[in-house]
Amino acid sequence: MPFAWLLAIAALVEAVTGIALIAIPDAVVQLLLGQGLTGTGLAVGRLTGIALLALGIGAWVGRLEDGRTATSAAMLVYNVLAAIYLLYLGLDGALVGKLLWPAVAIHAVLGLLFVRAWFSQRPRQ
Template identity: 40%
Template structure:
C-alpha cells in the first residue's frame, strides 16, 4: 500500500506542477484544446490542489499537504485579484478564508511539533 500511495503522490505532484506552469499544455493533451481566459487560473488552482494532495498522500505528511495547498492558493488568488484583474464577488473572501486556514494550519503544525497533537 505504501508503494502505491507514494506512486500516486508523485503522479499528483507532477500533474499539479504541470498544471501550475503550463496549464494550456495539459488542456491540449487532455482535451485537444488550449485553455484560455478564466480556465487558466482555474487550472492553476487545480494544480495547486494536486500538489497539496500529493504531499498529503506522501506517507506521514497530511498536515503539510494541507498547509502547502492553503498557503499557495492564498498567494495565487491574491495575485490573480491584484495583477490579473479578475475579481468576482467571492474572490477576496476566498483569500481571507484561506489566509485564516493557513494560520490555523501553521498553529496546528507548531503544536504537533511540540507534542500537542490536536
C-alpha cells in the first residue's frame, strides 16, 4: 500500500480521535480505558486531542509527498509505539475499555503497513 493511502487513512483516524477527545474527553477515555477523567485529566485529554488533530492534519498534508518522508516516519513510529503501549495496558488488565482492543488492532495494522511501506521504498536522495 503506498504511503499516500496509508497517510490518508491514518490522518482520518487520528483527526477523528482528536476531535472526539477535544469535544468529549471523558467519554472517549471511558471507552478506551474503562475509566473516566476528572479535573486535570480532562485538560490533558483535550490537549491530547489537539495533538492528535495536529498529527492527523500533518499526515493529511504529508500524503502529497512521495517516498520516505518525515511525516511517514512520524506516523510509523507513532503507530508502532501506540500499539505496543495499548497492548501493554490491555495485558496488564487494569485499564481496559470496550474500544481498547480495536485500538490496539488499528494501530498494530497501521504500524505494520507503515513498516512494510517504509522498507519497500528507496531512501530519498
